[in-house]
Amino acid sequence: MSSYSGHSTGPRLDEQIDEVGVEQEHVSLLYRRLDDLREQAANRLSEALRNSGGTQQERSQRESTVAMYTKQVEQFGAVESGLCFGRLDLDNDERHYIGRIGIFDDGDDYAPLLMDWRAPAARPFYLATAAAPQGVRRRRHIRTQQRKVTGLNDEVLDLTLARHSGRDDLTGEAALFAALNADRTGRMSDIVETIQAEQDRVIRADLAGALVVQGGPGTGKTAVALHRAAYLLYTHRQLLSTRGVLLVGPNDTFLRYISQVLPALAETGVLLSTLGDLYPGVTARRAESAETAEIKGRPEMVEVLAAAVRDRQRLPDEPVEVVVEQDTLLLDPRTCAEARDRARRSGKPHNLARALFEVEIIHELARQVAERIGADPLGGENLLEEADIAEIRRELRQEPEVLATLDWLWPVLTPQQLLAGLYASDDRLANAAPELTEAERRLLRREPRGGWTPADVPLLDEAAELLGAADRDIRPRAARSRQQQIEYAEGVLDIALGSRSIDLEDEDEGEILSVTDLLGADTLADRQEDGERLTTAQRAAADRKWAFGHVIVDEAQELSPMAWRLLMRRCPSRSMTLVGDVAQTGALAGTSSWQRTLEPYVADRWRLEELTVSYRTPAEIMSVAAEVLAEIDPTLTPPHPVRETGIPPWDVSVPVAELADRLVEAVHRAAVEVGEGRVGVIVPDSRVDELGRAVTAARPEVVVGEQPELVNPVVLLTVAQAKGLEFDTVLVVEPERIVAESPRGRNDLYVALTRATQRLGVLRTA
């Protein structure tokens, strides 16, 4: 292939110093403008916060102003690091600086000083090659540290000038390799400076429709998903800022790992959530076996829940006695059955159909009361008029005994009550799930207390659809929203505090920050009482029926059919980005085919983009992982590693009895070798406790736990916990056991072997 992306033209040292000076001048100008903008926004925020009172409309306007300036201060603070990272010199002698946000010169008719990386005109920065230069003469990567320019990398996109020294398929090679070889920190960084062409295509793909991004480990799926969120919010700001963007990740540790990427791209409006948090009011963290989660994820659970609801619409075997003011009224099974059938035929959700059921039952009870008290002693027609009977019905509705009977026959249920009640009773499980085997039902069986698991959340959501709103839902929501108002207010105040620009004198800061002395979070929250000022993400999080403008799912291969139903409910437009890798599926209810998963929702109207280059895993490690991939499915091809490290992975076999000691030694060596980087120790599920104890006893700085903090130098974790993460060095312990512990054990091993950016060691037991 004759195309290449260009290369450094190799300027002499003095030329380079000159160029750095030129860039420093521009970069300093940009930071001065950034400071001005931040100060302006902070002043306006302070001013808006100081005002109080006024009409409802004025208050509402003020709240919008507070929200707007809060966001601006936050954004200007977030782009501080690496504000400007590139320059494009065009054939027509124009020059564009590329950065995290757009900045204009307020003194010069708003001439652009910095172009937002998402602007269409910035796109050649990621796509231009020497063979297809798109009007670009030179692409320059500008490296900065704390506002100082520390280095430049130039690529001249001219086939006649450039010597072919780099890879054909990479853009900004030097900057890319610098990023890939850097020590890991326990937090993912953005890749805005070095997005590659195949990634750019995905990031800027159309908003409409379902887009699946399939790619092997380390191909940048997570990075691409996050940058796509930022791109979509920029390009479709109006639509998406009102409807919101939801990003679903596999667990809290992962969400913490990616938490800094969007803020660094100046986007804070994306709701990051695990599946376990997608049912408002529930935080599902309880653990359960993979087998139980699999059953809960089956599509058949829709029918199980529907049957569970029907099972709660009771039919008595014998007449039910209802004692009202010493009179005993009788509800015979036939009356109950007719009332139940009518209510069911309405097609309304259970809680809403209860009103119809009530009408029928009260009608019957009122008839009996009327018969007794209105009977004509002379045997004529009943003496009561329609108005009297209406009054009897009204009174019956307030009789505790009547209400208790209605609750027994057709209880108003919350999803939590339905599900907890189902799990807690062998009989109910047998009635609702006759298709499951007894062993499967036993796996579902559980006592009511102890919290919810992530796999319960789609079931709660499904149950909410079947049940409809119950009055009792409403109160906790009001309480929650008050809590959210306070959190929002605290956020505003934090931002006001954090708006300290690094160049301002302390005295000036006094001015800006004084507002936080005037207002506490509680007072500010009072001002949000109308709920209007909650961010879109906060409102969306509290509302089960929220329809998001776009939904992004990372590690999408892990979702069960029931989880997909929930997500599709949250996204009626089906504008979605689903990133994952079917070769890495660990969950038993997860997918091995995108078509099969999406078919029920979009038929074949979904688009597939594939990412083929692994940025994380070096060639030496990928060749080990490729052997496992071939065992999973010989037709799958591993991604092409973008680099080699020259460091071969090691693999040793040790006697079982020595495993813990040898692991401690290996961890010690790895920790020394990795320097400032991070070490991940991946062990079989069944060994976490034992090996965790042994390693932490010898090295207390090693962290183990349900939600390990990844900024620690060494973390010991399971494959499920390590999914989506990466470390400089990875030790995989007992690969055979990892494989043996799950029907998808090979996929798990493939995940474990592809977590390292530099070094891999494997410890087997003999």
Ligand SMILES: Nc1ncnc2c1ncn2[C@@H]1O[C@H](COP(=O)(O)OP(=O)(O)OP(=O)(O)O)[C@@H](O)[C@H]1O
């Ligand atoms: N264009 C790029 N420039 C710099 N770094 C990149 C680029 N693309 C990916 N990376 C880096 O490669 C690593 C792997 O990326 P990421 O975690 O997004 O991959 P993934 O496909 O989601 O992996 P997995 O399937 O294992 O979850 C990350 O450190 C990411 O920052």
